[in-house]
Amino acid sequence: MPGLLHAFVVRSPVAHAEITALDVSEAAGAPGVAGVFTAADMRDVGPLPGPPGLPGLEFPLLRAAGDRVRWAGEPVALVVADSAAKAADAAELVSVDYDTLPAVTDPVAAAAPGAPVLHAAAGGPGQFSAASGNVCFRERLTGGDADRAFADAAHRVGQRMVSQRVAPVALEPRGVLAQVIDGRLDVRIGTQRPHGVRTWLAGMFGLPAEDIRVVAGDVGGGFGAKGPLYPDQVAVIAAARLLGRPVKWIEERGESFLATTHGRDQVAELEMAVTADGRISAIRGTVHIGVGAYLTPNALSTARNRMGPLLGQCYDIGAVDVEIVGVLTNATPIGPYRGAGRPEAAYFTERLVDLVAGETGLDPAEVRRRNFISPDQFPFRTRTGLTYDSGDYRAALDKALESYRELRRAQAAARAAGRVAGVGMCCFVEPGGIMPGVHGDQATVTVDPSGAVTVAVGTSGHGQGHQTAFAQLAAELLGVPFADVRVVFGDTDTAPFGYGTFGSRSTVAGGSAVLRACEAVLAAARRVDAPMPLAEAARRLGGLSATAAADVTGETYAFGCYVCVVDIDPGTGRIRIDRVIAVDDCGRVINPLLLEGQVHGGVAQGVGQALFEAVRYDEDGQPLTASLMDYAIPSAKQVPVIESYRLETPSPLNPLGVKGMGESGTIGVTPAVVNAVMDALAPYGVRHLDMPLTPEKVWTAIHEAASV
């Protein structure tokens, strides 16, 4: 590409500091450098979006002398040169003086009095105030009479549990290529939300949306982290406009561990009230979430719209009283990460349910059965304000536990032979299909005079297989061969409006839009004088096209039950997962292979959180796991063949009867693995261990118990 420039981001090497001096003059004069940018150059660019109702805590774009940096990796300056290597060389010449401050990365510690405070008052009156220290959000979720339930309880089962901070680790890190073409801002960016990016850029740069083109292209994995728009990306786009030349930036792997949003980071102290016959009557407690140094738009909704309200999971729990506390920390900001609140809720609840089983002496499957919402209770309104559309939780459990007796027999035999073996389960619900705005995602279906069909849709697949699923859908609805259908998305110039792909929404939102657009095309085709195949009608009419919007309301609730069998080497604490049995019900299934693909990927990531992954910082907020040499993601060796089954309980909420399910692997398998490990360790009297269940942690628990 002629004139292409390359960017390199200068980042804060420290977690918390005041910038006392920032000198880019030497860098600006280095060979090949076209410009070095700091906050001063971003003054005309509006702020990045933050969470609704809490302004002032969003990512700043770049920094200047006198500013404070709040996480190790925060973008400070941007160097643009005619090669990536020269940009990297020149970046070393940017001189920044940091006056370091104490840092805090643990959310509970950051919420405590005396913790280093990250932000002064932000936003307007009534908004965030430093008087609350680092607590930027505090909400109490209540329903029913929890106090009464606890007073009457035969058992009270409580546990402190941590859903640890993890990094998404997509195969492809982030990047952006920005240029101005014929007066329009053209942005190639690895994103899950091309129309969202266009809207945000329009607002930030004061441009009409039609003067911006956003192209996602072939995105190498997102897992939620490519949903937000990031300050480094915006700085590159701003630089391209200021320089009048195309500017490209590709994130390095080590950089991505610092600069791409993380997931989870929640600490829960929760307890369940249980009646004499094993019915869970209430859940209460506190959950702290470490949101990082700044707030992405979803940081708080993850905890308050997903985790908190989902603490009831599949169960008919009469009362809830949970306080959710959002805490700013000197860590990478939290963004959506596969599950985004649902895995945390499933983990906290399912661990407690197993502890209830231990306390009451009931089999863990029996506790679940006694508490399930039954099929005749749908639509079911939870105490936390959600409405589950449809479900049959008992059917999923029964299916997953078809060989339960054999599994327990095998466990007994293994134990008799001196092995440490466990069986664990997790039942879960998975909300999906969210519609973030009033107007639904759109689809445009076009039939050429030749009969070729193009389906353009506003969702934005990045590895889910939408090209196949939507082509199947359209082919069946239109009565044309699958091979004649082409699916396009990801380019705001050719795809109609949509919210993008995240939160397991695309089959519901995109699928429903495709359905309505196909219906409209078929209706238009009836203008011909006699019934005939669609391709023929299109030829006669000179082509057909229709655009329609998804008209779905309310989220769907997929569900499932996952069972894991583990074997632990008592000499080393190494856990081997012998079986993963995954039963998923996501309503009507368009393509079982795509469903399985989602399950497999989600399971690998869920196993990662259970056994291997954790983002760690030292006491100064320095990242300790910022490379693949230290941050352990599972390889194919560590994940067994996944036995995947499906049930179909359709959703009444959309014409296809489908439910989103892309995140079920991460939601279902993590608690199942942990419950299996704790089941294996039960003979040693070990009550609970926090993830990741590393060999040292497990061995130490066994060793300490054995020596008592």
Place this chain on the structure above:
Amino acid sequence: MYPAEFSYLRAGSVSEALDALADGESDDDLKILAGGQSLLPMMKLRLATPSVLLDIGGLTSLAAVDPEAGRVGALATYRSLQRDARLAGRFPAMADALSVLADPQVRARGTIGGAIAHGDPAADLPAVLLALDATLTVARSGGSRTVALDDFLRGVFDTDLADDELITEVVIPPAAAGQAYEKFEQSASHLPLAGVCAAVEVGAAGAITGARVAVTGVAGRVFRARAVEAALVGQEPVDAVLDGAAAQVRDGAPRPLEDIHASGSFRLHLAEVLAQRALRRALMRAGESSLQVSVTPSGG
């Protein structure tokens, strides 16, 4: 990830390489490129910034392997060693290590000489070579020397290699069949959190007549667990003896490494467990006195 600027030279002969090394001033000035599996990632992170990279990859004479004589050229890749059945037959512990070392891509390019010169305290092959009493031939312009591996490895990324020297060969004396390598992986890097190689000789009367046990991943350098060895020699190879000996691994061990992946005490515990397992497999091989083709080390 872009390295700092460097110039690249490709050596046409061993003497050309040695002359270039003699002319160069230090590691910062000129660095040897063999397989590059450790050096190149360090250069990309700018942890290493040589101004000249001297590629010796074309010096095929340095890659020759003579299993009967126990001579392994420094430039032999892990993969070529893995595929040499005669080598696996003579040194089954090496076959063990090669089967769990890194991954196929790294094994295709990484070299035995490069691994030794790098001095990573968590590397698989040096444990095997130490247990087998390997010596190195180290050349410089104008001569060469022989040095025992035990004397060559000093500490974390610290070896006895001078700036003008090049390892040309690894020599492994003939060894009995009773040898095995056991590894416990660090989950992210797949390097050994602990790795133990045991090499034993069993006499006609059935007692252990010789034992060498080397431990990697646990301390700042690969070390011989001499207290374990002493507890084995002259003893019957029974469970109580093996486990009692393995428990001596802490005795005289250098201070263990501590990091986010494992504490020092857990590393030493792993060394004990792996020693128990390596000794058992080594004795099994000694008893069978023939190559076991399909043994897979546990703890992968």
